[in-house]
Amino acid sequence: MSTTTNTTDIRADAGSPYIDIVREFDAPRERVFRAHCDPELFAQWIGPDRLETVIEHMEARTGGSYRFVQRDPSGGEYAFRGSFHEVVEPSRVVMTFEFEGAPGHVEMDTSTFTDLPGGRCRLEIHSTYESVEDRDAMLAAGMEGGVTEGYAKLDALLADGAL
Template sequence: MSSDDAATVPRPTRITAVPGGPHIDVVRDFDAPPERVFAAHCDPALFSQWIGPARLITVVEHMDARTGGSYRFVQREHDGGEYRFRGSFHEVAAPHRIVMTFEYEGAPGHVELDTASFSDLPDGRCRLRVHSTFESAKERDAVLAAGMADGVEEGYRRLDGLLADGIA
């Protein structure tokens, strides 16, 4: 299957945000084992190819994906607009768990804590679960209103293509 085919196969991403709570839960299955999906989250060359919407060009300035490491990346619009993100890796336990912070530099001090788990499924597949904790329901709701769900879904479709092509 080519990346073009993979992009057309419907793979539901379940995004749950309980009203009034400060959490977002994302569940997504991939047609690749946890080791490959995990690597796509930790390898800067792979990460930059799938994270977020395709209209943005992602440049990973640094990514030290280990417990105690950090990362920073920039996403650029074709018209010159930029979005900068950074965070710290609190736990990296290959290939099944990453705990990290995520901060959009355009809103300093608004840090979320993400816990990602990568589980084995039959037939060499993986289930990714991400639990994001925000400082408040208001901050969580602002992220959702800014289009987080669309960016996550498009990014995961792009990751499907990399996995299908054997790149990730």
């Protein structure tokens, strides 16, 4: 198993309702795309290390929807839901994302998966929030740590051939 040196670049410019994430993976885009759309794989890597993820449903297709719950060891639960507005395999996913603990604060995520030389992939995510305050609340909730830890888990799945 190889160790990755890929970093997660998260950019949130002051005064704008956007977050941009760029991450490269040492795997072909088809595998990285699949890890984002296959419920069994998605549950293995999404979010912070301390949380267990249970996918209630996930239909990663244009017009589909999803809902998953993350549980921490102390019994806390955090549920998320959304709709897939566009799924173009293996290059693009446009979807909403809503934390049920803050209903009505929905973000729109556009994820682009790009082939890189050497069988690698670049993932670029542009998240649009309804307001700067919503975006700032997401950052304050620890989103950066969850994304970074999640992608480290995805690196391990990709490296050990689990997908």
